[in-house]
Amino acid sequence: MNLPALAPWQQRAYAQAAEALAAGHFGHATLITGPAMIGKRLLAEHLAQRVLCLTPCADGAPCGTCKACSLFAARAQMEAAELRPDGSLAHPWGHSAHPDLLLLGYENHPKTGKPRAEIVIDQIRALTAAMGLTAQLGGAQVVIVDPADAVNWSAWNAILKTLEEPQPGRYLWLLASSPAQLPATIRSRCQRLELRLPPRAEALAWLRARGHSAALAEEALDAARGHPGLADAWAAGDGLALRREVVEAVAALRRGRAVPSDIAQRWVADGRAEERLRHLAEYALRAATEQPQAPAVRGLSLCFEAANRARGLLRTTVRADLAVLEALLPWLPARAAGG
Ligand SMILES: [Zn+2]
Structure with missing residues (x-):
């Protein structure tokens, strides 16, 4: 071939x-x-x-x-x-x-x-x-x-x-x-x-040539922070739906309206915890670059690091839901986290 x-x-x-x-x-x-x-x-x-x-x-x-x-x-x-x-x-x-x-x-x-x-x-x-x-x-x-x-x-x-x-x-x-x-x-x-990330227009044209609609290509490329290979994988599968789920869970956590251990249980139930943590890390990074002056930036970098650390823990013998929990806790409002 x-x-x-x-x-x-x-x-x-x-x-x-x-x-x-x-x-x-x-x-x-x-x-x-x-x-x-x-x-x-x-x-x-x-x-x-x-x-x-x-x-x-x-x-x-x-x-x-x-x-x-x-x-x-x-x-x-x-x-x-x-x-x-x-x-x-x-x-x-x-x-x-x-x-x-x-x-x-x-x-x-x-x-x-x-x-x-x-x-x-x-x-x-x-x-x-x-x-x-x-x-x-x-x-x-x-x-x-x-x-x-x-x-x-x-x-x-x-x-x-x-x-x-x-x-x-x-x-x-x-x-x-x-x-x-x-x-x-x-x-x-x-x-x-x-190999560097290409200019946005080039990445979008490539994604369109892969058969994705303009709207889907843009959403996926934004979510993947300009990485066309990742955007293609997400647009072709249900990666974007998974990402929306992650973003909604984080929003609920930040408002104190969700229980981290419940989310952790859900995220490991279908064996796709690693993918969700990857979305979580990307989301934290994206939020940090979009609000560089925001007081929450230090928090966001902690969230990013926690998500990546949890991805590493998933490859060890640590229980998967406990690994995910580690990544979720930094998103809690300060008082709920006991800080
Ligand atoms: Zn030859």
């Missing part, structure tokens, strides 16, 4: 990388950054086809017909190992059959059979062993680590070794939405390719 076409903001980053490749300035290791769902993986895959193609066009674009391009396009979904911890597909467009495209992501724990929450050192050892071999098609070799945010500390040490011994035609691409969390020793050895 062919990959989906790049959106305009992804195309700009792609063109920047293509130019660097043509000029011989594209480094061995690249940190591909940008918020979740902005298209880092799609960008990386398009770039992978470009560098793996054995007979590229005059402008460097992949030919689409050589052996490398054919293998690159041959895709399949594998076992449960190909799922992320949240249940989404680790390879949204299938796992490529190209032997020199190595994809490193969440692996299943051998004992529980469930995806691990991090990328561990054994995976890196297996990877570096594979990288030591000659590229099977005699061309380039590409390693995509997605998400690099999930690589654990000891595994980084093993990656560091490959960064210190760059080889021509070998590429290591680290995809991260929170690059600041990566070790400085890693970041300093990588070039940076950043």
Whole structure:
């Protein structure tokens, strides 16, 4: 199958990388950054086809017909190992059959059979062993680590070794939405390719082309604070309805007309607490940017932090409704919170 076409903001980053490749300035290791769902993986895959193609066009674009391009396009979904911890597909467009495209992501724990929450050192050892071999098609070799945010500390040490011994035609691409969390020793050895939020008009045009009505596109883009990938997901599913529910609950809490533990119970009942907390965090951030002078700003940043902390707690053994409760309490009027 062919990959989906790049959106305009992804195309700009792609063109920047293509130019660097043509000029011989594209480094061995690249940190591909940008918020979740902005298209880092799609960008990386398009770039992978470009560098793996054995007979590229005059402008460097992949030919689409050589052996490398054919293998690159041959895709399949594998076992449960190909799922992320949240249940989404680790390879949204299938796992490529190209032997020199190595994809490193969440692996299943051998004992529980469930995806691990991090990328561990054994995976890196297996990877570096594979990288030591000659590229099977005699061309380039590409390693995509997605998400690099999930690589654990000891595994980084093993990656560091490959960064210190760059080889021509070998590429290591680290995809991260929170690059600041990566070790400085890693970041300093990588070039940076950043996907930024596009201008509003461009995002709206893209959302319209995805089949959303103008009104829905605007509402979703506002709710997602200009992030078209997130807006698309919300507009396509019931994300906006979920967001309205969150906003109404917060309004009731602020007026002292709702019991936080009741809301927490409701929010976890259908297994979508994480999504609601994400809306809650976005809502706090949006409210804070819209009222920068308001006395409530400090409160709103606390609300934002509490929502994100609660999202982290959901991945632990803490009871889900108690985690959600932590995120709701900062929204209570001061006297009700006992302050
Ligand atoms: Zn080709």
